[in-house]
Every structure is written in C-alpha cells, then in structure tokens.
Amino acid sequence: MTPTRIVLSTAGTQEEARKIAHALVERKLAACVNVVPRVESVYRWQGKVESATEWLLIIKTAAQAFDRVREAIKELHSYDLPECVMIEPNGGSEDYLNWVSENVE
Numbered sequence: 804m805t806p807t808r809i810v811l812s813t814a815g816t817q818e819e820a821r822k823i824a825h826a827l828v829e830r831k832l833a834a835c836v837n838v839v840p841r842v843e844s845v846y847r848w849q850g851k852v853e854s855a856t857e858w859l860l861i862i863k864t865a866a867q868a869f870d871r872v873r874e875a876i877k878e879l880h881s882y883d884l885p886e887c888v889m890i891e892p893n894g895g896s897e898d899y900l901n902w903v904s905e906n907v908e
Contacts, residue, residue, distance in 0.1 A: 807900045808869055809890040810862040812876055813844060820858035823879050827862060832872050834906035837861040865907040866891075 810833075814820035817840065824836035839859040846853055864872050873887045892900070 805892055805895065805900045806866045807892055807895070807903045808864050808866050809892060810860075810864055810869065810872055811888045811890065812860040812862065812880075812886045813842070813857040814860065815855065815857055815881065817858055819879075819881060820860055823876065824860060824862075826879055827864075827872060827875060830871075830875065831906065831908040832868050832875055833862045833864045834903040835863045863903045865904050868907050 812823070814823060817838070820838045824833075824838050827833040827836055837860070839861065841856050842859045844855050844857045846855075862872060869889055876885050876887050
C-alpha cells in the first residue's frame with residue numbers, strides 16, 4: 804500500500820479555495836492541491852435540502868500528514884463543518900506517488 808492519500812474538501816469561494824490550497828502546500832502538508840471550479844453541491848443542512856456552487860479541493864498528501872491537514876482545513880475554513888474526506892489510492896504511478904511523499908512533511 805502507498806502512504807499517499809487524497810483528501811477532498813470544498814470551499815464556498817474561489818478565493819477561499821486558493822487560500823486553503825496555498826496554505827497546505829506552503830506548510831508542506833500537501834504536495835499538490837487541485838482547485839476544481841464551480842461544482843454544484845446538493846446537501847442536507849439543519850433539516851433542509853440546500854444547494855450551492857462550490858470549489859472542490861483535491862489534496863494530495865501523505866498518510867502521516869492527514870491529521871494536520873484536517874486541522875489546517877478547520878483552521879482556515881469559513882464553514883461550520885468543512886468537508887474533509889480521506890481516500891486511500893489502490894495504485895498509481897509509482898514515480899508520482901513517491902513525489903507526493905517526498906514533498907510532504
């Protein structure tokens with residue numbers, strides 16, 4: 804198994820998404836963060852079905868950094884309950900996965 808992890812989060816604005824992405828990479832908590840613009844999210848919040856345009860963050864990090872990534876997202880995010888979901892890849896380019904590990908502390 805690879806120590807690389809993918810973390811998904813969303814932000815309500817492009818500026819917030821960029822702020823979080825830059826902070827994670829600058830703090831060496833992520834090797835790379837993709838900011839995917841304008842995804843439509845439909846969700847239940849406080850008993851109501853809501854929808855919003857959001858920016859999706861695809862965060863490439865290492866398993867040992869996940870707790871710090873989660874805490875940084877909480878710290879930097881404007882949402883009361885920011886999304887933070889970790890995915891463990893089953894495979895991938897070994898060179899790329901090694902690059903991720905080398906660029907995360």
